[in-house]
Amino acid sequence: MEDFLELLVSATASGCVYGLLALAYLVIIRPTSIINFAVGEWAASGAFVGVAVLSTLVWPALEWPWWSALLIVAAFGALVGYGTELLCVRPLVARGAPELSAILVLLGVLVIFREGNTLLFGASPLPSPAPFGFRRMLIGPFPGVSQQFLIIGATFGVFLSAWLFFERTVWGRAFEAVALNRKAAALMGIDLRMVGALAFAAGGAIAAVAGLLVSPLTSAHFLMGLPLATQGFTALVIGGIGRVEGALLGGLILAFVEQFGARWLPVPSGMTLAFPFVLLIGFLLFRPTGLLRAPETRV
Amino acid sequence: MSRSRSTRLSLAAFAIALTMPAFAQDTIKIGVITDHVGGSKFYAEPVTRGIEYGARKINESGGVLGRKLELIIEDDQNKPDVSAAKARKLVDDGVVIFLSTTGSPSTQQAQTVSLETKTPQLAPANGADQMTTALDNPYFFQTGPLASVQLATLMAYTRKKGFKEVAIVRDNTALSQGFADSFRGGLEKAGIKVALEEVIPQGSTSAVANLQKVRGAKVDAIFQAGISGPEMLQFFRAYAQLGMKEPIYGSYNLSIPAYLTMAKDLMEGVIFADAFDPDRPDVKTFLTDFAKENSGGPAGSLEAYGWDGIHLVAEALRRAGAPDREKLRAALQGIDKFDTIVGAKGTFWSFAGGKRAGFHPQGAVIRVVENNQHGRVLQAGQ
């Protein structure tokens, strides 16, 4: 039983990270229909920037408190997202290129960021300090480590903000409108460019923060981007694009299948690597819209 | 100065200048395949650093056979097909031998080249047993601490404890899988049951599930087989989180200094096999001299492998009498006692009896991590 609760916390923490990546995809896909694979590398960059700010491993003389790192990393992510949108995506959207072009451009951006990370931060994994250490803690009946609870808490905070944004603010409604019908939204006076820029900035910020949150567990290293991107996308497919909560649900389901499967399924340990891919294929084939449907069905 | 005098002087200088390059060009070319950007960078670069330092020292004291050693260094990005291509390039450039410092699949694929072109190849730090068994290549020599020797040494150290059941933890890289196979073979031969073999895949965010299974299996010890980087950190985090107490025995991966920083405070008391005894006086001299003459941090066991590797090549060249590939191969094969910086005190490298893996069976040491440092030697040899 203790195993079950411990694993619950661990899987929830991992699921939250996947959920954040899925959310980063989602806020960009909803208004623009563009799948931005570079979010994985943005998460890696966020992790590295976090290490640079929090420790003396990258540049000397910086060892700032964690909340400042959080702000800096989020701002960095937003800047990166905005810059990418401005330079690489907007010209394509402006001339009416199909979404595929943007997706492929972003693959180029993915490679640029990964090589950039290696150039700037080196190819060795760097330890990332955890703000509350790794104390073993008990919250209610749930045993875990402080970093895991931090991840869970931070993720819920991000998702709550995202939900409030989409459901309760004017800008959120604007996003919805653009997602439903670009032309109509433009006719109603919504600035499409602002929405696009905001979407990418938000996606960048969320991805970078996800990297900052997960790197104390895994270290910051240049190969961390691609697995995160795949895990995030799988979570998105499972949860569906329709609702913000779907991203978190998808992430949790993926992490639960991975970790509970690894723990209890009588499969040789090496083969457990296959689970996320089997899940992805399964959902793509049988339930491509994911588990949660959007409030109004999109055609 | 009169015109004729200056003319004569400049003619003389010109004549000397003409002969100098010719003299400098008469070097012995030695190839090195390294990795600056890929996953094996933190093995390959320190070993290469050791090779470069060693070559420099050899040249300073006159070189080999009256000629200087010239290192030609190529980067294979830890990609096996590039490694084979670069090996061919080195052979075309006229190297008499090339040293492979990158991952096992790359070293393996480059072996095709060494066999085909009959060019000697040395893997100074690679410890995978499969390197000399997968392909029967008389031109390939390996001096890294073999996984089988590491395991045998670990088992000799733990024999008194009477382990009955253990767990092996690895990741999904080639080195780790190879080490796990060697470990399993050795353990089972000694009658110890491997209760389970857990894999922490690259890209995973938590090793809690893996280690819960290990905890549940109630094993006597955990053997860590060649895990690299981030997966290593997750192993230690999960181990600490789960409050586990099983003793951990690791391969020489744990002797990589970068892990001490990455898994700070988590590795206390971990016992690992290494091939480096820092208390030996000659090793201490090596380390101090190295620090004096090189920037970029202190040396460790990896630099020592490189140093010993290039010195082995120099010695073999001297015995061969000429920079000829066949003679060099024969000379290497004939070396039966080569004293090294690495290895337990009193051990040496030897290829006697037709072996191509030169590491001494008694050459591994058992060390423990203390105070976030690679600590004292607990046992030398088996």
Next chain:
Amino acid sequence: MNGRGVHALGWLAGMGVAIGLAFVLGSYHTDVYRKMLIWVAMALGFNFLFGVAGQIAFSHFAFASVGAYGVVILSHQLGLPFGLAFVLAIVICGLTAFIVAIPATRLEGFYLALATLAFSQLVRVTIDEGGALTGGTGGLANYRLPPFFGVDVRGPWYTVCLVLLVAFTLWILTRVDASWFGRACRAVRDNPRAAEAMGVDIARARILVFVMTSTLAGLAGIGYAYVDNVINPAVFSLENSFLLLFMIIIGGSGRHVGAMLGAVVLYLAPFALEPVAGNHYMLVFGVLIVLAILFRPDGLAGLLRITRPGKAA
């Protein structure tokens, strides 16, 4: 001489040069040349799948690995005669492609890419954990191409085999492209509903194209297996699938020549860039991709539209 004659002469000249190179290059350059030929073969097939039929798939290298591992396991682990192993490997490749294609080709756009990506990772895991049969992550070595009727195919003659492989791939693809089926594929890519209205069985067309190009990839994989007589999972990686896509984007415009150009340029570029960019040539490629897509007049539409002088698009 009429157009067709010039065309045939061009083919012959190209083949002549390609084969001639095999006999004049030194060992290092031959190695580079051989691996480049494999990439050209892969790029041609991928270009057809992506540029002509409009399917993005990340499974191309996975099928190459099925071909490579298939022939090596069947002939050297299981002891079958080489000819049989060769044929069986191709058949297994085709069958696997068929099984994957049936569900996969129902997916649109990038979802197909994701599904094929997941499939290729599954293949990778199977190889990694295949134990002694597949050699695991370390791969398989210690095998050679057996002699054909007493003749050892080595050195420049093996390079010639690879040239023939590329020629064969090119020949098949140009024939299919020019045929009714090629037009049907393009119709399915551009406007599936119209194509259906004109009597094209969409599902069947998609499946056929996928199976055909994936089997060609398997053939290229077999070709690769005997270049170094070593196969391991590393070369069939996702990285390389990205690189393949980049080759098509930069060089290809749905045209076979474009695919070949892209493959040659991007394969040789790292060797040329090494003194300048070190091993960060991928950074240069990433920038090139972004520039290529941004500054082609129609973004990707220019890529997907085939412009051939004298023929309708």
